[in-house]
Amino acid sequence: MGPSKTMTEPARSTGPVLVAGAGIGGLTAALALARVGHKVIVAERSPELAEVGAGLQLSPNACHVLEQIGALDAIHGAGFEPEAVRIRSARSGEDITRLPLGSSLRKRFGAPYLVVHRADLQRALFDTANKHPEIEFRFGHKVAGLEDEPDAPVRVRFETTSGSTNIDAFAVIGADGVWSALRGMIPGHSEARFSGRTAYRATVSSSRVPDDLLTDTGLWLGNDAHLVHYPVHGSKDFNIVALIEEDWTEKTWSGSVDRASFLQHFGRWAPEVKALLSVPDTWLKWALCGVDGSGPWTHGRLALLGDAAHGMLPFAAQGAGMAIEDAAVLASCLKPGTDSPVAALKTYEAKRKDRVVKVQQTAVSNGKIYHLSGPMAFARDTVMRLAPPARLSSRMDWIYGWKPPA
Known part of the structure; x- marks a missing residue:
């Protein structure tokens, strides 16, 4: 199932761009590629x-892309635009600071900051793509092999419920997630x-949580753990994510949760936050896994995108954002009819890699800061309390201020 040995550029490539994966990155890529004139086939392993x-959170850099591909209005209707990030101490329950979002970010960057349920975002992207005459979907297609020979289209072999099938393409985009099959076809991947971190997630009706939690994104900082929450589904529901430093002993990368054991992690947290964590009747947990973005993303006419190229920790809230940005840059580099798709994909990788790796490093750094304890946590909280909120917020300007190519 490995890559072909040749890297020779074909004399002329024609045909559709094949996108493997119908997640957020893959769907955004399909829309961005169709926008510049490609016919696109999206192959998804699920039926x-x-x-x-x-x-998940969509900062202005991502929203600019979503507006460009014609999906932002549908997503905005299903999402929520918080006024601020309210940061609190998990131990005392006291406010540390409140960083402006909402109208403040719209004014500075010309696009909103939204929180949205992943399923709503995916559905809005799919519905938009499904209406596009140049985008075709093929579900139940599991990648089984790839051939990239000169003077011929790239051929990807798939396993389906009815047997094997091939799709020939101008180029192949691996948007198939952290456990990407196509990444294994890139030498040195x-x-x-x-x-070492686990995410526990739950969604409850907004009617079950205090009203003062329904206007902002909440961030609670604790020893070796932190909590994030915000409204979703147009504020009808409330999303809660607890992120904990711990070992993973499950046989799969997600699993069910023993509620009593989970709540023991927060025995010393403030009563208000413990009450919130007690609201969900069930939780699901995921092992947080990442992919080093400094590794290779391309080989011949194959390129990776999103989590397949650079799966990252959620501590900068940019996993979806970076996949969405990837899609816009990819489409700007891979023009229809180009004589050199290999060079185009290399250009895409070169344009994206430094920024993505810096965002990955920021997420790792944030995770360490969020989970400080003792005197270091006291010093962190003091600095954040004394600093003007606008100054703290401006540390993310280099991320939020990015705009896609025209």
Whole structure:
């Protein structure tokens, strides 16, 4: 199932761009590629659209792309625009600071900051793509091999419920997630690795939580753990994510949760936050795994995108954002009819890699800061309390201020 030995550029490539994966990155890529004139085939291993996961955050850099591909209005209707990030001490329950979002970010960057359920985002992207005459979907297609020979289209072999089938393409985009099959076809690729962090996620009706939690994104900082929450589904529901430093002993990378054991992690947290954590009747947990973005993303006419190239920790809230940015840059580099798709994909990788690796490093750094304890946590909280909120917020300007190519 490895890559072909040749790297020779074909004399002339024609045909559709094949996108493997109908997640957020793959769907955004399909829309961006169709926008510049490509016919696109999206091949997804699941038999139908897999609407899974929990909430995520879309900062202005991502929203600019979503507006460009014609999906932002649908997403905005299903999402929520918080006024601020309210940061609190998990131990005392006291406010540390409140960083402006909402109208403040719209004014500075010309696009909103939204929180949305992953399933709503995926559905909005799919519905937009499914209406596009140049985008075709093929579900139940599991990648089984790839051939990239000169003077011929790239051929990807798939396993389906009815047997093997091939798709010939101008180029292949691996948007098939952290456990990407296509990444294994790139020599020297980075392996996905467990980060030592686990995410526990739950969604409840907004009617079950205090009203003062329904206007902002909440961030609670604790020893070796932190908590994030915000409204989703147009504020009808409430998304809660607890992120904990711990070992992973399950046989799979997700699993069910023993509620009593889970709540023991928060025995010393403030009563208000313990009450919130007691609201969900069930939780699901995921091992947080990442992919080093500094590894190779391309080989011949194959390129990786999103988590397949650079799966990252959620501590900068940019996993979806970086996949969405990837899609816009990819489409700007891979023009229809180009004589050199190999060079175009290399250009895409070169344009994206430094920024993505810096965002990955920021997420790792944030995770360490969020989980400080003792005197270091006291010093962190003091600095954040004394600093003007606008100054703290401006540390993310280099991320939020990015805009896609025209």
